[in-house]
Amino acid sequence: MSVEENNTVVLFDGVCHLCDRAVLFILKKEKSSAVRFAPLQSETGKKLLRKYGYPESYLDGLVLIENKRAYDRSSAFLRISGKLKFPWNLFFLLLPFPKPLRDWIYKMIASLRYRWFGKKESCALPQGHDPSRFL
Template sequence: MTDRPIVLFDGVCNLCNGFVNFLLDHDSEGRLRFAALQSAAGQELLARHGLRDIDSVVLVEGGRAYTKSAAAIRIAEHLGWPYRVARVARLLPTDVRDWLYDRIAANRYDWFGKREGCRVPDEDVSDRFLS
């Protein structure tokens, strides 16, 4: 697919789409690629990494898949300063970080809403999306 990091996201989640917009705006080098979890590319990457029943952000990088808080921290590191400071969250036990991540993920549709269909990327960033 690509040797660049790929962010898999829930294509119908407003919070996830807002996160993708944030990444597009702040990834000045354009390193990150994107695919909706619901897309063929997203499903292929999930299967390749043995991930099932995933419905929130995943980062695929260097033959490895990061999930939950590990994915969020690793993605922030790709953005550089000041977002890279998110790595201090690794000082917290993974169980604590993932518990917080899971609380947000479980309530994201209630808090932020849900789209009828997956995101269609704008023409100016469509080359960064896998389908």
């Protein structure tokens, strides 16, 4: 059985402070504890990227793996928001908006994330949370 078969997996940039904060936010606001996390830079992250047709060097933002499908950029963000408690789950309602427009906004923020929020020297998992949530 593969790691993502019974799980929703969020792949995130493990050296990005904004991405770390996003993971902590998801952990705090999710409806259930069904989401698992893996840094894009980890062996598990790289394996899942390859499996779903992304290059191992992919660092363009979030990747959500759910029901054996991968979603990236704004689609990943909006689908993840649907798993959060009210009012954060309302972002899911933006999913029908045109993907090119959504991704343009997402890419703009992603391209500035290190400048705005900083970058860590190495990938470290958030402390104080159930280690089984991290792959």
